Amino acid sequence: MAKYGAVLTYPDGxxxxxxxxxxxxxxxxxxxxxxxxxxNNAVLSLDSANTGNLFMYFVFFNSTSCSGRxxxxxxxNCIFAYNYNGGYVSGDVYVFSIFNQxxxxxxxxxxxxxxxxxxxxxxxxxxxxxxxxxxxxSGARYLNYDTGIVKAxxxxxxxxxxxxxxxxxxxxxxxxxxxxxxxxxxxxxTTLLYSVPGVVAGSGGSVVSSAGYGFFPYFIDASxxx
Amino acid sequence: xxxxxxxxxDESGEVNNFGFVITNVMDYISMSAxxxxxxxxxxxxxxxxxxxxxVATENDFSGNRKKKFTISGGTVTMxxxxxxxxxxYMFPANSGYIIxxxxxx
Numbered sequence: 001m002a003k004y005g006a007v008l009t010y011p012d013g014x015x016x017x018x019x020x021x022x023x024x025x026x027x028x029x030x031x032x033x034x035x036x037x038x039x040n041n042a043v044l045s046l047d048s049a050n051t052g053n054l055f056m057y058f059v060f061f062n063s064t065s066c067s068g069r070x071x072x073x074x075x076x077n078c079i080f081a082y083n084y085n086g087g088y089v090s091g092d093v094y095v096f097s098i099f100n101q102x103x104x105x106x107x108x109x110x111x112x113x114x115x116x117x118x119x120x121x122x123x124x125x126x127x128x129x130x131x132x133x134x135x136x137x138s139g140a141r142y143l144n145y146d147t148g149i150v151k152a153x154x155x156x157x158x159x160x161x162x163x164x165x166x167x168x169x170x171x172x173x174x175x176x177x178x179x180x181x182x183x184x185x186x187x188x189x190t191t192l193l194y195s196v197p198g199v200v201a202g203s204g205g206s207v208v209s210s211a212g213y214g215f216f217p218y219f220i221d222a223s224x225x226x
Numbered sequence: 227x228x229x230x231x232x233x234x235x236d237e238s239g240e241v242n243n244f245g246f247v248i249t250n251v252m253d254y255i256s257m258s259a260x261x262x263x264x265x266x267x268x269x270x271x272x273x274x275x276x277x278x279x280x281v282a283t284e285n286d287f288s289g290n291r292k293k294k295f296t297i298s299g300g301t302v303t304m305x306x307x308x309x310x311x312x313x314x315y316m317f318p319a320n321s322g323y324i325i326x327x328x329x330x331x
Contacts, residue, residue, distance in 0.1 A: 021250035054254045107234040121234040121243040134312035157282045214312040
């Protein structure tokens with residue numbers, strides 16, 4: 001609590017802002033449309049990974065055949081995006097971070113003790129973040145959750161690995177593996193969270209093992225930030 | 227008109243107050259996949275509870291390793307477990323950021 005000044009509170013006494021904290025806020029929204037390579041993936045390079053700054057990426061894909069994971073490539077935080085149908089992978093990424101806010105021409109702003117503007121009435125703060133409810137994990141295809149939101153966007157990660165034994169007689173039986181990734185795309189009227197293979201490699205084979213890693217993404221109502 | 231608190235408008239008279247809501251990040255920490263245990267205490271603001279979010283920045287964990295976070299008052303503790311089923315604040319043990327934030331109750 002501040003030593004002096006004014007405090008804005010909700011009717012039950014909860015403060016609007018807590019001294020010493022910083023809000024996660026929308027840094028930018030970025031649309032992407034990338035051609036996938038021969039491995040059916042594309043790299044969406046976003047922000048430097050060497051600054052120590054926190055970046056939280058929420059992604060909406062334009063198709064349920066698309067998926068991805070967060071990673072680092074050439075010193076940048078990035079999204080490794082996949083489309084198991086090949087072609088292009090497209091959608092929107094909402095980048096949230098903690099950063100000094102531009103001061104609006106008029107309105108309200110909060111500064112920290114160093115004189116940094118950290119929150120204004122125009123700050124697009126992260127709000128309404130939910131986590132996909134964890135369920136009993138059985139195999140790589142476990143993630144299938146209807147958010148009930150028209151346009152949601154979610155965090156991404158690897159979700160599992162399926163190993164196949166492919167057909168063919170004699171000699172060493174060939175093995176194929178499909179890595180699964182999470183995705184978030186419109187399915188009818190609402191947005192679905194799902195896990196799908198980045199590349200289909202085991203067609204016609206028999207499943208030897210299907211491991212789920214237990215990743216359950218966070219998601220937001222992306223339409224608030226469009 | 228806001229039910230309570232404050233409201234602001236732009237030069238056209240359109241409401242433009244988006245910022246003043248409870249999203250209070252107390253701390254964020256970069257944690258490697260190999261970090262097996264961790265704990266830290268925070269001074270918890272009145273009428274709030276701590277919550278934890280975890281953002282993977284790499285795909286570098288192995289097996290069923292999970293980072294499991296427990297919260298007791300203002301103290302957050304992480305242990306490494308080997309679990310298949312997920313409960314509570316449990317995440318694949320990838321490198322990433324822990325975000326500790328205060329949420330109003």
